[in-house]
Amino acid sequence: MDIKLPQIIAEIKADISLNERDITLYEKNNFDSRTNAIDFIDFHILDRIASLQQQTGRNEELHALKKRAEKLENELEEINAELFVHLKEQIRTGGYTQSSFQMMISKYFGDHFFDGKKNTEMGYNNLDIFINGVLLGETIPTLTIEPKPEMVFYQQTPAKIIFELANLVKAKPDDVFYDLGSGLGQVPILINLISGVVCKGIEYEPAYCNYAQGCALNLNLLNIEFINADARKADYSKGTVFFMYTPFAGSIMQTVLTMLQNEANKRVIRIFTYGPCSPVIAKENWLTCVNGPATDFYKLYEFKSNIN
Structure with a gap:
């Protein structure tokens, strides 16, 4: 021995x-x-x-x-x-909504996740395990169709970024929030729980879309809709706030940005980004980044459409 x-x-x-x-x-x-x-x-x-x-x-x-x-x-x-x-x-049963939901999270993790200035840790942590356990079902679906070229394989948005996003959005009752490339649905579900705002997820993979809708219904959250669609063919006419965690690149990104620019010609919209798509979107002259040069892949950025 x-x-x-x-x-x-x-x-x-x-x-x-x-x-x-x-x-x-x-x-x-x-x-x-x-x-x-x-x-x-x-x-x-x-x-x-x-x-x-x-x-x-x-x-x-x-x-x-x-x-x-x-x-x-x-x-x-x-x-x-x-x-x-x-x-x-x-x-x-409606026990945790908006402020009461945030209070519940604070009880387990403190309140620093609502403030991006204090939220400096990169990557995932126990908050992600907690949110997955509370919001998601047990069996994660597998892909049923191959993503098209320039579509990025799904990666979950860190939960702390979603809480920071909700804090920055400060949603109004008439806002409609879109998550482009919504995957398993954590972003729309969390944003709805925190703010009560109407949320829509656009997701190309049908299994992910069905799974996310099932999670929302299981939690009795009725103001959330997951739409199985190519982002280039989705209807953004009701959207006022948009989020992208680099769901696609290249020509797909440019097509979607053109569509959003058309919406911005009708009303002011805001776009929040995370990941490598941020510096790409920063090049759009119809948008202004309100919180920095948009060069850090691990920072949440807010863009506002220019007023004509």
């Missing part, structure tokens, strides 16, 4: 015991710490045990530790699952 193995096993035992004794992890409101603990069990304990088992072969002590860690992980995941069921029901 490797002389270090007893020491490593002792470290693993200590790590498991530390989490088992932490009663705060079993408090439903302590989602953030519990999710961190689940990640720790996955990547620091179970992965470490698996690596040791490959090196040492059958080891009864490691096998017992694996079972113990899996039991702990399952218990913590079950608490999260029960929490999601409870929150879904609260949304479904």
